[in-house]
Amino acid sequence: MTDVRVGLIGWGKAARGFHAPLIRATAGMRLAAVGSRNPAEVADSVRTECGAEVVVQTPQALLAGGAVDLVVVATPNDSHHEWAAAALRAGCHVVVDKPFALDLAQARELVALAGQMERQLCVFHNRRWDGDFLTLRRLLASGELGRVTEFVSHFDRFRPQRRERWRERAGPGAGIWMDLGPHLLDQALQLFGPPAGITLDLAVQRAGPGADDWFDCRLRWDDGPHGGLRARLHAGMLAACARPRFVLLGDQAAFRVDGLDPQEEALSAGRDPTAADWGRDARCGRLWHGDGRADPVLLEPGAYPRFYAALREALHDGQVLPVTNDEALQVQALLDAGRRSAAEHREIALG
Secondary structure, X not given: OOOEEEEEEOOOHHHHHHHHHHHHOOOOEEEEEEEOOOHHHHHHHHXXXXXXXXXXXXXXXXXXXXXXXXXXXXXXXXHHHHHHHHHHHOOOEEEEEOOOOOOHHHHHHHHHHHHHHOOOEEEEOHHHHOHHHHHHHHHHHHOOOOOEEEEXXXXXXXXXXXXXXXHHOOOOOOOHHHHOHHHHHHHHHHHHOOOOEEEEEEEOOOOOOOOOOEEEEEEEOOOHHHOOOEEEEEEEOEOOXXXXXXXXXXXXXXXXXXXXXXXXHHHHOOOOOOOOOOOOOXXXXXEEEOOOOEEEEEOOOOOOHHHHHHHHHHXXXXXXXXXXXXXXXXXXXXXXXXXXXXXXXXXXXXX
């Protein structure tokens, strides 16, 4: 089995902090090239972090060289469609960092193009492999909570000063809804399937001009196994006192966990994703019973490396992609519907 040669377009936080270390930690994958608009400016950091053998060049040169099998697009959101389409036309398989595209129309175009080119296309929804989320899935499967009636998901930060970066400046693809919304929506879809309606409130809370930095999203399910379920997805940048990461209420018990999965911090600190203790989480959840008892719940280890391992198997052996195109399109459809809800100040019915 030959290694999958990977070209990484972009050298910002997503590329350096997530994709590069996870690719390099995956047996059967080799980071062969990094594409940047300013290759001379990033060459030293790329080679220091990834090895002298990694070629640093422009994205155009990377795609024209025919030296990679898989291209990972980790550029600003407004260029995802452009570079993913170019990579597919160059005959490469493609991973796109979330969000998939700026809107559902762009996302559908990419899926259609991948089919025409007979190449695999996958979106990086890595927080499916957060340890606390894996624990939620385990509890739901066990039936310990009974019939789930309410789900609350917070992703809070405290950054009162805006940073000079594209994510926080007003523009296409910027803002917290397009940054953290894909994570929280994908997790809700994985747990409960497509909702019947979405209501989104967006706000700019920090001083000065900039993109949205707060959202509150409400989802409802009316029929099926989760009929009557209501969910609240929330994120903000002014939470000096963070709220619970997850709360899940059922008619037999409830679960709560605070804090954030440690894998992002570990990657930023340069820890090895292949280490035996990778993803181990010092936090502890709580399972609350109707009689007032609260039992500690050890969290599953986080497992970001599973994404590229599963992708490798899909490319070599035709296994199912770690994130299917249908799943990625569902997230993009909810992102679009949420923006419409916020603009029109009303719930958008889905289905």
